[in-house]
Amino acid sequence: MQISRYSAPEFDPYGDNRPEESTELWAAPVASEPIVAAVKLPGSKSLTNRELVLSALADAPSLLRRPLHSRDSALMVQALRSLGTRIVEVDGEGPDPDLLVTPGELLGSTTIDCGLAGTVMRFLPPLAGLALGPTTFDGDEGARIRPMAATIGSLRDLGVDIDDNGRAVLPFTVHGTGRIAGGDVSIDASSSSQFVSGLLLAAARFDDGLHLRHSGERLPSQPHIEMTIAALAARGVLVEEPAVGEWIVAPGAIAGREVDIEPDLSNAAPFLAAALVTRGSVTIPDWPEQTTQVGDELLRLLPLFGATVIRDGSLVTVRGGDRILPVELHLPEAGELAPNLVALAALANGTSTITGIGHIRHHETDRLAALAAEINGLGGRVTELDDGLMIEPAPLHGGVWRSYADHRTATSGAIIGLAVPGVDVHDIGSTAKTLPAFPQLWHEMLHGAPATQFEPFSLTL
Numbered sequence: 001m002q003i004s005r006y007s008a009p010e011f012d013p014y015g016d017n018r019p020e021e022s023t024e025l026w027a028a029p030v031a032s033e034p035i036v037a038a039v040k041l042p043g044s045k046s047l048t049n050r051e052l053v054l055s056a057l058a059d060a061p062s063l064l065r066r067p068l069h070s071r072d073s074a075l076m077v078q079a080l081r082s083l084g085t086r087i088v089e090v091d092g093e094g095p096d097p098d099l100l101v102t103p104g105e106l107l108g109s110t111t112i113d114c115g116l117a118g119t120v121m122r123f124l125p126p127l128a129g130l131a132l133g134p135t136t137f138d139g140d141e142g143a144r145i146r147p148m149a150a151t152i153g154s155l156r157d158l159g160v161d162i163d164d165n166g167r168a169v170l171p172f173t174v175h176g177t178g179r180i181a182g183g184d185v186s187i188d189a190s191s192s193s194q195f196v197s198g199l200l201l202a203a204a205r206f207d208d209g210l211h212l213r214h215s216g217e218r219l220p221s222q223p224h225i226e227m228t229i230a231a232l233a234a235r236g237v238l239v240e241e242p243a244v245g246e247w248i249v250a251p252g253a254i255a256g257r258e259v260d261i262e263p264d265l266s267n268a269a270p271f272l273a274a275a276l277v278t279r280g281s282v283t284i285p286d287w288p289e290q291t292t293q294v295g296d297e298l299l300r301l302l303p304l305f306g307a308t309v310i311r312d313g314s315l316v317t318v319r320g321g322d323r324i325l326p327v328e329l330h331l332p333e334a335g336e337l338a339p340n341l342v343a344l345a346a347l348a349n350g351t352s353t354i355t356g357i358g359h360i361r362h363h364e365t366d367r368l369a370a371l372a373a374e375i376n377g378l379g380g381r382v383t384e385l386d387d388g389l390m391i392e393p394a395p396l397h398g399g400v401w402r403s404y405a406d407h408r409t410a411t412s413g414a415i416i417g418l419a420v421p422g423v424d425v426h427d428i429g430s431t432a433k434t435l436p437a438f439p440q441l442w443h444e445m446l447h448g449a450p451a452t453q454f455e456p457f458s459l460t461l
């Protein structure tokens with residue numbers, strides 16, 4: 001295999017926009033024996049935020065059952081409410097209330113806080129174009145460097161006036177007029193599939209619908225585009241795909257519906273990884289038989305690391321092998337899973353390469369640089385490639401593991417900490433982005449009993 005090395009400038013994910021970081025350290029628990037546990041996971045971020053957006057655009061109310069309640073979904077709820085959508089919590093089973101969404105006229109004249117949520121910053125600008133007044137988008141300091149050019153450029157090409165001071169990043173203002181002409185548009189979605197999903201979700205509400213073409217050299221995270229297309233189909237909107245990287249949506253209504261949100265299978269990754277690290281077994285209930293979630297790929301990928309996967313109806317159990325095997329993976333479709341897989345590879349008994357994931361430099365942080373810096377900080381031997389990482393075996397020692405406000409970097413530190421004493425994860429609270437209960441669930445997985453010392457992340461809806 002040809003490996004081209006990436007020569008990184010000294011890693012600083014924020015430049016001058018460094019956010020204030022909490023100095024809180026979380027002592028990652030070490031597993032002294034094989035873990036045998038079952039972990040029930042909350043709803044999928046990607047499904048919840050798509051269904052919230054589609055419910056706001058629909059022609060009738062929708063009920064979301066067992067949606068995710070996390071920072072990313074709370075930001076989406078808050079943003080849609082401020083645009084004019086009514087969203088109320090209604091009783092559901094368990095701790096995560098259902099959401100009843102009643103679409104209203106999109107009003108605009110508001111400011112949307114995107115936090116660090118790609119789904120909020122890429123899915124909502126088209127809705128702001130359909131709104132009656134201006135909407136300003138901003139977010140965390142770390143969000144202000146995430147690429148937005150394809151969203152801003154395409155909406156402009158479709159007739160929307162956007163003021164971004166020529167910078168093509170947050171903050172920017174969409175001057176909505178209540179309608180978007182729609183029609184033909186071409187984008188480069190090589191840095192995120194969310195540019196495609198954001199346009200497709202709203203396209204049926206454009207006057208002339210949408211004929212979208214992707215013109216860049218690669219299209220990452222394609223399962224997430226398939227998820228968008230499936231969510232639209234379930235609401236009566238057909239997306240035609242005349243060629244790879246081309247989508248057509250006719251103008252029409254988006255139906256309201258009742259929808260069960262599946263558990264977040266990408267967030268199953270750290271727990272299933274724990275089975276491999278401790279040579280134990282971890283079971284996830286309610287694993288959907290069929291799904292568009294890329295997390296389902298874990299059932300194919302984890303056996304490559306030496307795991308055995310057992311399916312019993314909706315129960316999925318992953319059992320660790322004698323050791324963690326090195327892997328050679330090309331993962332453009334599953335960048336979201338890469339950080340946790342890299343953590344596993346750092347504990348393997350040989351050299352691994354994971355490629356095809358250059359776009360994850362544009363996720364919550366530059367994940368390739370972050371993972372290399374943190375594993376190497378514990379004595380590891382990770383080399384950045386231009387589109388991935390090479391991970392060579394090395395004895396790891398304890399130390400501080402920085403999270404860079406990234407939930408998946410944080411959980412990667414927790415995975416390594418199971419096997420390496422003395423790993424202190426900085427800002428474990430960043431897991432609230434998609435899994436506020438992560439520290440509790442991790443503790444329960446290890447000890448079987450609820451932890452008392454964790455204050456759950458509180459959300460005001």
Ligand SMILES: O=C(O)C1=C[C@@H](OP(=O)(O)O)[C@@H](O)[C@H](O)C1
Nearest residue numbers: 046192193194220221224335336
């Ligand atoms: O549409 C979505 O819900 C997502 C798409 C993917 O983004 P990229 O295409 O930027 O990788 C994924 O990594 C992200 O976590 C969620």
Ligand SMILES: C=C(OP(=O)(O)O)C(=O)O
Nearest residue numbers: 116117118119336363364
């Ligand atoms: C890339 C991710 O998030 P976002 O939706 O903010 O892009 C992620 O959750 O791994």
